[in-house]
Amino acid sequence: MNAANVATTLRTIAFVAAGSLFWLQYFDLKDALQPEPRKRLAQAFGLGVVAVGIAWCGFALAAAAGLPSSPPGETGDLALYCLFVAGPVEEGAKFLVARAVCFRWREFDERIDGLIYAASVALGFAAVENLVFLRALPWSEGLLRALVSPLTHSLFAAVWGFGASHALLASKTRLARFLWQALPLAAAMALHGLYDIAALGHGATPVAAGIVAALWAFVIWNARRVVKTRAA
Numbered sequence: 689m690n691a692a693n694v695a696t697t698l699r700t701i702a703f704v705a706a707g708s709l710f711w712l713q714y715f716d717l718k719d720a721l722q723p724e725p726r727k728r729l730a731q732a733f734g735l736g737v738v739a740v741g742i743a744w745c746g747f748a749l750a751a752a753a754g755l756p757s758s759p760p761g762e763t764g765d766l767a768l769y770c771l772f773v774a775g776p777v778e779e780g781a782k783f784l785v786a787r788a789v790c791f792r793w794r795e796f797d798e799r800i801d802g803l804i805y806a807a808s809v810a811l812g813f814a815a816v817e818n819l820v821f822l823r824a825l826p827w828s829e830g831l832l833r834a835l836v837s838p839l840t841h842s843l844f845a846a847v848w849g850f851g852a853s854h855a856l857l858a859s860k861t862r863l864a865r866f867l868w869q870a871l872p873l874a875a876a877m878a879l880h881g882l883y884d885i886a887a888l889g890h891g892a893t894p895v896a897a898g899i900v901a902a903l904w905a906f907v908i909w910n911a912r913r914v915v916k917t918r919a920a
Contacts, residue, residue: 696823697823699822699827699830700818700819700822700823700830701819703818703822703830703831703834704815704818704819704822704834706834707814707815707818707834707835707837707838708733708811708812708814708815708838710835710838711807711811711838711839711842712729712733712807712808712811715803715804715807715808715842716729716804718800718803718804718911718915719798719800719801719803719804719915720915721915721918722798722918724795724801724804724805725795728790728793728795728805729804729805729808731789731790732786732790732805732808732809732812733808733809733811733812733815734812735785735786735789735790735809735812736782736785736808736809736810736811736812736813736814736815736816737812737813737815737816738785739781739782739784739785739809739812739813740781740813740816740817742781742784742785743777743778743780743781743813746776746777746780746781747773747777750772750773750777755768755769755772755773756768756769756773757773759774759884759888766885766888766889767881767885770880770881770882770884770885770888771878771881771882771885772881774880774881774884775876775877775878775879775880775881775882775884776877776881778813778841778880779844779845779848779873779876779877779880780873780877781813782806782809782810782813782841782845783806783845783848783852783873783876785809786805786806786809786845786849786852787852787869790805790806790808790809791805791852791853791856793805796853796856796857797857798853798857798914798918799850799853799854799857799858799914799917799918800853800911800914800915800918801853802846802849802850802851802852802853802854803846803849803850803853803907803910803911804849805849806842806845806846806848806849806850806852807842807845807846807849809845810838810841810842810844810845811838811841811842813841814837814838814840814841814842815838817837817841818833818834818837818838821833822834836900839900839904840883840900843900843903843904843907844876844879844880844883844903845876846903846906846907846910847872847873847875847876847879847903847906848869848872848873848875848876850872850910850914851868851869851871851872851873852868852869852872854868855867855868855869879899879903882899883896883899883900886899
């Protein structure tokens, strides 16, 4: 490995680490009343890395079923890929590890915890994704992706994170618990797909930014609401 490759690798690792730590701290501050143990946040982040492997299997299964396995150039095929492959596979993988592990921890005892653990899983997922893609980007684009990609993954995960926390901590019936998990997960998959269409489509960057802004506003509002309820 020559000096240029070493420099690129170190720059990529630095960007990924900085983006992950920044957003992990940001979301952790939303749980100021009863912060989660740092080891749990680290474990959730690691589960996000595991989710990448699950997603890889999901993409392979989609390809075996005849669905696009990578973003195609045609608009119609792009929508098919984003809405029925990328969004469902990536959000499904993240939800699977969070539901199977994080949401069973005894520390998962507040509505806001759905956001914190979902975001931590999403940040681990985004970190691996960025390690793959950032090497091929100029440093300015790489820095931007290192900041934006973890946020978008976390915001999509927040939708099903809030839903799961309501289902598991507040719902009284089996049907309510199912719906509060299934419907937000489906919404996150759809929003992820729509964002990817806008981000990958020509001239649709303002739409992608609008989706992120709307989701960010939703997350902040909901986080403040559940924390205010907890404090009261």
